[in-house]
Amino acid sequence: MIAIKPKTKDWLQLERHVRFGDTDAAGVIHFHQLLRWCHEAWEDSLQRYGISAGSVFPGCRSQETGPDIALPVVHCKADFLRPVHGGDCLQVLIEPRRLNRSCFEVHSRFQLDNIDMAIGMTRHLAISSSSRQRCPLPDGIDLWLEASNMGRLSSS
Amino acid sequence: MIAIKPKTKDWLQLERHVRFGDTDAAGVIHFHQLLRWCHEAWEDSLQRYGISAGSVFPGCRSQETGPDIALPVVHCKADFLRPVHGGDCLQVLIEPRRLNRSCFEVHSRFQLDNIDMAIGMTRHLAISSSSRQRCPLPDGIDLWLEASNMGRLSSS
Amino acid sequence: MIAIKPKTKDWLQLERHVRFGDTDAAGVIHFHQLLRWCHEAWEDSLQRYGISAGSVFPGCRSQETGPDIALPVVHCKADFLRPVHGGDCLQVLIEPRRLNRSCFEVHSRFQLDNIDMAIGMTRHLAISSSSRQRCPLPDGIDLWLEASNMGRLSSS
Amino acid sequence: MIAIKPKTKDWLQLERHVRFGDTDAAGVIHFHQLLRWCHEAWEDSLQRYGISAGSVFPGCRSQETGPDIALPVVHCKADFLRPVHGGDCLQVLIEPRRLNRSCFEVHSRFQLDNIDMAIGMTRHLAISSSSRQRCPLPDGIDLWLEASNMGRLSSS
Numbered sequence: 001m002i003a004i005k006p007k008t009k010d011w012l013q014l015e016r017h018v019r020f021g022d023t024d025a026a027g028v029i030h031f032h033q034l035l036r037w038c039h040e041a042w043e044d045s046l047q048r049y050g051i052s053a054g055s056v057f058p059g060c061r062s063q064e065t066g067p068d069i070a071l072p073v074v075h076c077k078a079d080f081l082r083p084v085h086g087g088d089c090l091q092v093l094i095e096p097r098r099l100n101r102s103c104f105e106v107h108s109r110f111q112l113d114n115i116d117m118a119i120g121m122t123r124h125l126a127i128s129s130s131s132r133q134r135c136p137l138p139d140g141i142d143l144w145l146e147a148s149n150m151g152r153l154s155s156s
Numbered sequence: 157m158i159a160i161k162p163k164t165k166d167w168l169q170l171e172r173h174v175r176f177g178d179t180d181a182a183g184v185i186h187f188h189q190l191l192r193w194c195h196e197a198w199e200d201s202l203q204r205y206g207i208s209a210g211s212v213f214p215g216c217r218s219q220e221t222g223p224d225i226a227l228p229v230v231h232c233k234a235d236f237l238r239p240v241h242g243g244d245c246l247q248v249l250i251e252p253r254r255l256n257r258s259c260f261e262v263h264s265r266f267q268l269d270n271i272d273m274a275i276g277m278t279r280h281l282a283i284s285s286s287s288r289q290r291c292p293l294p295d296g297i298d299l300w301l302e303a304s305n306m307g308r309l310s311s312s
Numbered sequence: 313m314i315a316i317k318p319k320t321k322d323w324l325q326l327e328r329h330v331r332f333g334d335t336d337a338a339g340v341i342h343f344h345q346l347l348r349w350c351h352e353a354w355e356d357s358l359q360r361y362g363i364s365a366g367s368v369f370p371g372c373r374s375q376e377t378g379p380d381i382a383l384p385v386v387h388c389k390a391d392f393l394r395p396v397h398g399g400d401c402l403q404v405l406i407e408p409r410r411l412n413r414s415c416f417e418v419h420s421r422f423q424l425d426n427i428d429m430a431i432g433m434t435r436h437l438a439i440s441s442s443s444r445q446r447c448p449l450p451d452g453i454d455l456w457l458e459a460s461n462m463g464r465l466s467s468s
Numbered sequence: 469m470i471a472i473k474p475k476t477k478d479w480l481q482l483e484r485h486v487r488f489g490d491t492d493a494a495g496v497i498h499f500h501q502l503l504r505w506c507h508e509a510w511e512d513s514l515q516r517y518g519i520s521a522g523s524v525f526p527g528c529r530s531q532e533t534g535p536d537i538a539l540p541v542v543h544c545k546a547d548f549l550r551p552v553h554g555g556d557c558l559q560v561l562i563e564p565r566r567l568n569r570s571c572f573e574v575h576s577r578f579q580l581d582n583i584d585m586a587i588g589m590t591r592h593l594a595i596s597s598s599s600r601q602r603c604p605l606p607d608g609i610d611l612w613l614e615a616s617n618m619g620r621l622s623s624s
Binding site: 032 | 335
Binding site: 173175176177179183184192195196199200203208209210213214215216217241242243244 | 348
């Protein structure tokens with residue numbers, strides 16, 4: 001039998017160069033920058049997977065109106081495990097998790113040389129842009145969630 | 157018997173005017189700004205209580221060196237309950253909690269007209285600036301924690 | 313003869329407490345935070361003068377739509393004269409200048425003990441939100457500009 | 469005769485994906501983010517050219533102390549020519565300019581499809597970290613400035 005190594009999911013393995021402006025006077029990153037990185041990593045992941053920004057976010061070029069479904073962050077958290085410094089080049093491992101038909105989380109693991117430095121998470125709720133009521137996730141997001149988790153269930 | 161109304165703890169009741177730059181193209185605040193507000197509310201609370209920035213944070217004016225004890229954020233989280241808009245003037249209620257001799261949390265409740273709009277929290281760990289090892293909280297922080305919680309135990 | 317002391321224009325004299333998150337690993341403020349402070353000082357000035365955020369900025373509460381006239385920043389600049397530290401409490405002196413019927417500048421002078429630490433400026437252009445064409449400034453802004461400069465011409 | 473096409477200077481031609489958090493409620497980027505991008509573009513350019521962050525910036529990993537020479541921003545400015553939206557992928561053209569032995573500017577041109585959308589600039593002054601007095605630029609920065617401008621003089 002042949003074991004097929006699953007193709008690397010390159011939209012889940014990103015990089016983040018830590019910049020000088022991300023630090024504070026303690027000489028390491030200022031904590032809330034990590035939450036910004038989490039959201040930007042999610043945006044980067046969608047883009048690499050092939051989902052256009054304009055289909056998910058309002059305010060994009062050539063949009064007549066914003067998307068029908070908004071995905072606001074309703075919860076977020078982060079753990080700071082080791083000091084992160086300016087100049088560090090971090091690996092960012094994205095783990096999306098579907099909670100239910102209206103809700104998902106994006107967990108981001110920030111590593112240096114395979115060691116976890118910090119972990120962040122954003123939880124998003126799908127709501128109708130017009131009614132502001134909870135609604136099913138957009139199809140693109142559903143596909144991205146499914147593709148991201150394919151092959152993960154059996155091994156965990 | 158005389159019921160003594162406790163003096164208002166004015167270092168725990170702050171304000172935050174939401175600025176245009178805190179919003180994103182969805183027309184409400186961008187989520188990670190709230191974590192910035194949490195830290196700034198903590199700083200404001202210490203200052204109003206009478207603790208100088210230079211005794212807690214590195215990088216302050218007239219410091220020869222930074223404080224002996226650093227208080228990095230090791231965990232944070234936030235819940236976004238209702239949309240917060242530019243121009244909103246929020247009440248910020250600070251609830252500090254001592255976890256143990258090296259660790260405390262600052263919970264911040266952001267209200268509009270007495271309704272919770274968002275809640276955030278930062279958890280801080282005291283470490284020695286030189287050894288980077290866990291150590292007891294600085295005296296000033298201990299006093300601020302004690303004063304903030306005085307009278308609260310009996311009622312909760 | 314009676315010398316009338318002009319009433320202090322309290323909407324032009326603000327304060328800014330420098331927070332820990334405004335600094336970087338060099339131990340002083342990270343430069344671009346100053347541009348944020350400039351915009352926030354302008355917002356604060358308008359508010360103190362009595363102009364509601366919702367009449368100037370989109371995304372405010374209870375707006376059906378944004379204002380008819382947008383005031384985007386078309387140019388900005390800043391000079392950094394002396395190191396600004398976390399914990400500093402700066403005086404912010406606002407000097408609005410009307411350039412023409414569609415354009416004005418807000419100059420912000422950041423002082424510590426009457427010494428200039430940094431100076432910033434934003435230039436705003438009035439454009440129609442629908443046509444995106446240049447248009448006259450909104451009435452409220454015109455009043456604020458006039459009131460801010462009253463009595464200044466003769467003395468300069 | 470053979471005309472030698474100069475090798476593309478890939479450390480002067482960068483990219484910037486505009487993220488959702490860079491926008492405000494007007495639906496386009498909030499102005500001061502551009503200044504952040506300018507500094508990050510400079511850092512990116514140095515890194516691509518081969519200058520380590522730790523040789524230029526304090527707060528980097530494995531530094532005993534910060535660099536002997538600091539390069540604070542003493543002036544910055546920006547022009548906003550056309551609306552920049554979330555999701556835009558901008559080309560960033562860096563033009564470093566040596567002003568004198570202690571001072572240089574980094575001009576950053578942000579383009580979409582070869583059209584200028586915004587232009588920003590930071591001016592840096594070399595000062596001795598210990599004496600805080602003006603001093604010559606570090607060797608690495610001098611090399612980067614020279615390499616960046618090679619071949620430009622004759623054509624301009």
